[in-house]
Amino acid sequence: LEMARHRYDLTDAEWNSIEPLLPNKSRGVKRVDDRRVLNGIFWRMRVGAPWADIPERYGPHTTCYNRFVRWRKASVWARLLCAISEAYDGRVQMIDSTSVRVQQRQKGGLSDCMGRSRGGNTTKIHAIVDRNGLPIALKLTAGQAHDGKAFETMMGGIGEGTVLLADRAYDSDAIRAKLAEQGALANIRPLSVRKDPPAFSPKVYKMPNLVERFFSKLKHYRAVATRFCRHDANYLASVQLAALRIWMRFNESVT
Numbered sequence: 401l402e403m404a405r406h407r408y409d410l411t412d413a414e415w416n417s418i419e420p421l422l423p424n425k426s427r428g429v430k431r432v433d434d435r436r437v438l439n440g441i442f443w444r445m446r447v448g449a450p451w452a453d454i455p456e457r458y459g460p461h462t463t464c465y466n467r468f469v470r471w472r473k474a475s476v477w478a479r480l481l482c483a484i485s486e487a488y489d490g491r492v493q494m495i496d497s498t499s500v501r502v503q504q505r506q507k508g509g510l511s512d513c514m515g516r517s518r519g520g521n522t523t524k525i526h527a528i529v530d531r532n533g534l535p536i537a538l539k540l541t542a543g544q545a546h547d548g549k550a551f552e553t554m555m556g557g558i559g560e561g562t563v564l565l566a567d568r569a570y571d572s573d574a575i576r577a578k579l580a581e582q583g584a585l586a587n588i589r590p591l592s593v594r595k596d597p598p599a600f601s602p603k604v605y606k607m608p609n610l611v612e613r614f615f616s617k618l619k620h621y622r623a624v625a626t627r628f629c630r631h632d633a634n635y636l637a638s639v640q641l642a643a644l645r646i647w648m649r650f651n652e653s654v655t
Contacts, residue, residue, distance in 0.1 A: 406457075408446045409439040413655070414648040421483050423476060432463050440464040442645065445638055448622025472637040481644045484651070485536060492531040493558060494565045496611040497524050497547050500619075502627045513632045515542025523627050525618070525639060526550045528558070533610030534650055535643040540636050548572050558584045565605055568592075617646050 405411075410418075415435055422434055440458025444451060454461040471477060502514050502521040513523050522543030528536045537554045547569035555575070558564060560583030571591045576598060579586045587604050590597035619625035621642040629635040 406439070406443065408443045410435060410442065410648075411652065413652045414645075417484065417648055417651065418480055418644075421480055423471070423474070432459060432467075437464055437467050441468050441641070445621045445623040445641060448626060448628070450628075468637070469634065472633060477637045477640045477644070481535075481640045481647070484644055484647045485534065488530040488534060488536050489532055490530060490536070490559060490562050492563045492565065492607070493528055493536065494609075494611040495526070495528050495547075495551055495554070495570060496567070496609075496615075497526045497541075497550070497569075498615040498619075499524050499543050500625060500627050513540040513542050513635070514627075515544045523635065524550070525615070525624075526554065527611060527614060527618075528554060529611045529614050531607075531610065532650065533614045534647055535614060538636070538639055538643060540632055540639070548575060551575060552578070555579065555582070558582055560584065563587055563604065565607065614646070618642050621645075 419434070436458055440454045440461070441464050443458060444454050444464065447453075451461050451465045454464050458464060499522045502523060514521055516522075524541045524543050524545055524547075526539040526541065526547065530536055537557055539550055539554055541550045548571075551566075551570055552575065555578055558579065562584040564579060564584055564586050566586075566588045568589045568591050571588050571594075576586050576588070586598070587601055588598075589605060590600055618639070621638070623638050624642050627635055629638065
């Protein structure tokens with residue numbers, strides 16, 4: 401008999417949306433069932449348990465971990481998120497960041513994205529979302545990193561006619577100049593020290609803070625809400641997978 405679906409498993413609609421995007425099965429040794437392995441990976445992300453605690457119904461936990469790392473190295477997770485998020489609504493975008501606590505025994509060394517902040521040892525997740533609160537771009541930095549500096553490396557996808565909403569942490573002449581060069585409009589709350597503050601619409605800025613809602617959904621995944629991974633690349637892959645699931649849930653809800 402077919403195994404009953406667990407509440408964290410991919411629905412049929414979610415599976416159908418990503419199955420055509422998965423790597424082709426190589427000739428020779430048959431690959432372990434992709435859907436079962438992905439369900440094991442998502443279970444571990446949602447629960448935040450060690451890989452070794454993945455239930456037997458998903459197969460050997462080593463298979464789930466090895467597939468997660470191998471496909472991360474092959475950029476499969478990043479490509480899946482890029483493909484699923486192609487249809488984002490870019491008329492209004494929002495940028496913000498959130499800090500996540502690093503599990504105590506993780507010491508950095510293998511990471512450039514762990515640092516001391518008021519919350520202790522933390523990593524910061526930076527996200528640009530569209531007007532539906534869905535992620536367009538993601539980046540990791542150390543917890544003490546300045547938001548504006550991180551954003552300068554994320555601006556490439558903000559196109560002509562886009563209105564960007566951001567708080568004072570992103571108010572710099574360099575950011576405003578780059579957005580103008582790309583044809584985008586900056587609705588960034590000016591710093592109070594500016595003698596001649598740029599144009600700013602409080603009414604537009606008061607749109608629902610969808611980026612905060614995105615972070616709230618993201619932190620439902622306990623392997624994201626607390627950083628257990630020593631390697632930056634593995635933790636970013638976890639964030640990308642959680643973001644992918646948020647996109648799939650949204651797409652399923654509107655179809």
